[in-house]
Amino acid sequence: MELIIDAQALGADLDALAAYSDDEPPGVTRLVYGPADLRARAYLRQQCDEAGLVVREDGLGNLFARWPGSDPDLPAVASGSHIDALPHAGRFDGTVGVVGALEALRALRRAGFQPRRSLEMILFTSEEPTRFGLGCLGSRAMIGALTPDQLRQLRDGQGRSLDEWRTSAGFTAPLEVVALAPGAYGAFVELHIEQGPLLEVEGLPIGVVRAIAAPAALRVVIRGQSGHAGSVLMLERRDALLAGAELALAVEAAALGTGSRDTVATTGIFTIGPGAVNAIPNVATLEIDVRDIDLERRDQVLQAIKASTEAICARRHVTYDLIELNADPPATCDPAVVETIIKVCDRIGLPRLIMISRAYHDSLFMARICPTAMIFIPSRGGISHRSDEYSDLDQIGQGVAVLAHSLAALSHA
Secondary structure, three states, X not given: OOOOOOHHHHHHHHHHHXXXXXXXXXXXXXXXXOHHHHHHHHHHHHHHHHOOOEEEEOOOOOEEEEEOOOOOOOOEEEEEEEOOEEEEEOOOOOHHHHHXXXXXXXXXXXXXXXXXXXXXEEEEOOOOOOOOOOOOHHHHHHOOOOOHHHHHOOEOOOOOEHHHHHHHOOOOOOHHHOOOOOOOEEEEEEEEEOOOOHHHHHOOOEEEEEEEOEEEEEEEEEEOOOOEOOOOOHHHOOOHHHHHHHHHHHHHHHHHOOOOOOOXXXXXXXXXXXXXXXXXXXXXXXXXXXXXXXXXXXXHHHHHHHHHHHHHHHHOOOEEEEEEEEEOOOEEOOHHHHHHHHHHHHHHOOOEEEEEEOOOOOHXXXXXXXXXXXXXXXXXXXXXXXXXXXXXHXXXXXXXXXXHHHHHHHHOO
């Protein structure tokens, strides 16, 4: 099959989506259900209609664009990602996987390919945790990991509910039918920028992902006593900031202590009050992210952090509240789907690196319901979630070619 990827169409799609933003170029800010998000969705629906795909949306706004196969009763093969973007982010994270899936289907149609299993592009709602504080919202709900009642309880920072946001955006279908029927998909493959430096360092165009790291998040609120910075003596202080600083170092030590390069831990939020230069901090809030591809090792780090929190706060005579925000299991990519991608790379002459994803994606949740794998393309400098995020259009095109051939093979599996 002679497959031609239209790089000009890919670039036009990426340019169009980048223009739907609440940020000044080159930055992209596109929060779920906001005006920029809705305009970007309308553009993609139009492109899917023009490609002859059958489009539907669920009550969360997850979008499905299907090319019916010759045996439409078989579980479909799908690919996709997200288009929502963190504040001041870049134009490639997520969007490459969405427009890449669309172009893969367009290229297969141009080549005269006829799928046996239906092929589908999926646009997942709210992979980023910006609006409601929970990442992969759409895919979690699609696999039943979030119930309708749990979805209705979600609020943004101003107290506005998910129900209010989604219905105002025009997504009014019942949340009860968001979860997919068992066996809906026979396979899922997500194309994504690496968001790391390995492919660029190795000079390789394609990464084949064998595992996706497990994320966990903690929120720790430490409470001490405020007082005048000049009149409270050092030995009498109950400084919440210092307890928090010690805990942040303990987080680092817990991750390093595993001896594995695959364990990472980050204190990404650290705020204090009252926030005056002449007042002893009486409250410190830390949000901590821990990831690993090994669940037992990841959970050992969590337990070490919890033990350190208790010991530090007891020694410094401060109190604390610790909440586990989420603790998702890691995903091992399906060996047969991984092997399909490897064979495609070898057949079309693209060198590849077998690797893991330390960032998590909607694939982490799709892997719970169907055979799943990921394809990475290089990120310049390993940069992501910044306005200078960049992936070369030719390399994106190579990733789309691998994706298209892989979807074709899986559709006849």
